[in-house]
Amino acid sequence: MAWNLDADRPIYLQLMEKIRTDIISGVYQPGDKVPTVRELAAEASVNPNTMQKALTELERIGLLYSQRTSGRFVTEDEEMMKDTRESIAMEQIQSFLKGMKQLGFEKEEILDMIRDMKED
Amino acid sequence: MEYLLESNHLCKKFGSLMALQDINLRITRGKIIGLLGPNGSGKSTLIKIINGLMTPSSGELTVNGRTPGVETKKIVSYLPERTYLNEWMKVYELLDYFEDFYEDFRRERAEQMLSNLRISIDDKLKNMSKGTKEKVQLILVMSRDADLYVLDEPIGGVDPAARDYILKTIIGNYNENATVLLSTHLISDIENILDEVIFLQYGQIRFHRSVDEIRSQEGKSIDQLFREVYRC
Amino acid sequence: MLGKLIKHEWKAVAKTLFFIHLAIVAMTLVGKILVSIKAVQKSEILTVSMVMVYVLSVIAVGIGTHIYLAMRFYKNMYTDEGYLSFTLPVKSWEHIVSKGLIAIAWMVIDGVVIFASIMLLAIPKQEYMEFVNSITHANWEWLYIVEVMAAVVVGLCAVPLTYYVSISIGQLFKNHKMLFSVIVYVVIKNVQQVLGVVVTVISMLPSAMGNMDDSTSASMTVVNSMMGGSLLLQLVSCVGFFLAIKFIMDKKLNLN
Structure with missing residues (x-):
């Protein structure tokens, strides 16, 4: 899972694209729990704030949803x-x-x- | 709003040379900020003032509302560019030392990182390679639960694998209460982890902007922008 | 924090200084063995050269200790290690005091070791005991004791402080820091000498002009005034140096 990030575009957009692709291609199945912001940020070698922004946006458009204490999950909405x-x-x-x-x-x-x- | 670090009309003169001119900074918590600029731009002077290693000629700088002194040194963790440890000391002696003087030092964290890198705590600094010494220093500095981390060229002169480890350590250490101020000229290697950048030139702040804003507005990487800004 | 600084300062220098002083102990033992050999006792050349070697070594150890501690101060405060020392959450005076106390402790250890060594080598036990008794049972004037003790304490404090202030002033210069430190040290010492003479003369004036009936009490008064004067000079120097070092550390630090 290599995160190839371009330097001239905002990172959070690129992170969103990568996670979105991972979801669609089946790396994350519907209903799967998504790793924490910290884990993903470390994996991608990016600032946790930026990863947070990406995940929040994905939540906003409905691809992810979060449950208060359990974390973030992939939507099951087909x-x-x-x-x-x-x-x-x-x-x-x-x-x-x-x-x-x-x-x-x-x-x-x-x-x-x-x-x-x-x-x- | 209370800023973690604030400076007002900060100036530093050396004879007739203005190392820092009218620096007005506002730094908030929970950010990873790049302090960028060529040699002679005033970066090291600013860093020394933040750490209480130098006093301003005029103006003021406060960390958590206080002038640099004993109280700020308790919450600021500094990694200088050079080896500042006594080379005759063994690693576990350094752990003892940091534990003694810094209440916020987390020894277990340091020991974990050292063992990850296969550095024995019985080793003397003197017998280590330059790269390993730098890693030890970084580990000591990052094992403190400080409010402000000031890292001066943390990845210069280190191999790419170590560079990755260092960046991951900085990211992994992140918490919303603390801010990391990174001074470097290896911009392309670190720009992905920065929230904001401060460009210094001739002792003045050129600008202080968020990385996302620069990328979306200018369509360039920070590295590219840096080259352009400092070309003339 | 001061206690911790003292602890770490001790740890940092103890091993090296211990080994240096071990040399004296070794020499004492070797000397003791050698003097008991009749052949050695008979040869004047051997005895004299042994004594010379011993004396030179003792002097070397003494000077070596001083130089080592002065260099330690410089290295730990004004070179790269200074980046750590001055970012510790301690006040600058705590650095001065912790290093000064360790320096004084080792000076005392120095003195004790050398004294014991000389006693063991040169003086038979009986005369040694007589000497100790004469000191402890003599009729001491209370004021005199206080003055002597104060002089010893202040004198001890003055030694490291003089080194530290010379080094601190020396490092203000961009180049040839060591050279300037030495120059400053020499200048300070000379100025102190001159002032010392002035103070002594001034303090002798009243007694010289006053009644000289009882010669012993007059000489006691003279000695008292001389000691008082030089004590005062030392004290003022100590305070002045301490403040100067603190000022340089707080306001004039420029590590590179």
């Missing part, structure tokens, strides 16, 4: 998970398309290339 999965996918696709367009590829060409690719 709708939420589906929406998030789609959002991440859209973000990836948009970023990919942007890159391809810069290289001069059109949408049709891109779709053909994808279709012709062999399955891994």
Whole structure:
């Protein structure tokens, strides 16, 4: 679980993205308990305040919820998970398309290339 | 609001040289703050004043409302850039020493960290490598439950693995009541753990901003901003 | 905190100084053995050279102790170790007092060891006991005793304080700190000498001009005034040096 953080973007946003991806990809299952702020901060080598900010934001959008004394947990809301999965996918696709367009590829060409690719 | 550290119109002169000019600082608790600036910017002078190793020429600086003195030394834990320990002492003697003079010293924490790094408490400092000596100093300083930690170049001249350990130690030690003031020029290595940065230049504060604010507003890393600011 | 400083100061210097003084003990034993050998007793050259070696060693130990303690003060307060010393939650006067007390303690130990060594080597037991008796049973004037004791105490305090103030002033300079410390020390000593003479002369004036009928009481008065005068000088020096050291530590510290 390497936390590759870019230096020119706010860290808390990047932390949010990483945790979100971990949730969607199944590293954290719905209902799982998330490690404490300290543990995550130490793992990511970031300031605990920053990690706290990221986790609070994830709580705010509903991916995580906290129970007063027991800690933070991943949501079990399936709708939420589906929406998030789609959002991440859209973000990836948009970023990919942007890159391809810069290289001069059109949408049709891109779709053909994808279709012709062999399955891994 | 009560600040952990506050300075008002702090100035320090050496003959005709103004090492610090009109420094107005407000530092709150629960933060990890980077004190950045090239050599000669006044960083060491400011750090010495905070620790009571030097007195201001004019203006004032207070820690927890008090001028640097015996009471502030009880709550400020300082890691200087140099080896400040008696090299003939063995590690356990140093533990005894810190335990004797600092009420907030947590010996078990220190012993745990030393054993994590496989440093024997029977070793003499003299027989250790430079890197190991620095780790011992850091462990002693971070094992205190201080309100303000002042670390001067804590990761300079240390190998990357040790650097990671040191950063993780600083992070792990974090509590909302204390603040860590880190002075360094190895910015890219530490900027991920900073809440705020203070840029010093020619004895004055260029700015004191939050790291997130800089990154989102300027779209740059602190390291990049530093290079730009200090280019001219 | 003062107690802790004293404890750690003792720990820091005890081992080295103990071994240095062990040398005297060793020499005493060796000497004692050698003098009992008839062959040695007969040879004047051997006896004389043995005595010389002994005397030189004793002097070396004495001076060595002083230098070691002065260097310790410098190293612990004004070099890198100063970063630790001055960030301990203690007041500067506590540093001065703790180091001074240990220095005085070792000076006393020095004196006792050397005295005992000389006694053992040179003087047969009977005469030694006579000497001790003569001191303890002599007719002492109360005031005289107090003055002597005060002089001893103040005199002892003056030694480390003079070193410390010279070192403290010396380290104010950017370069050649040691050189300046030595210069300051020499200057202080000379000034004290001169002042000492002045004080002595002044204190002798009233008795010189007054009635000189009873010569013994007159000489006692002269001695008293001389001692009083120099005691006063020493006392003022001690206080002055202490304040100067404290001032330098509090306001003029610039560690590098």
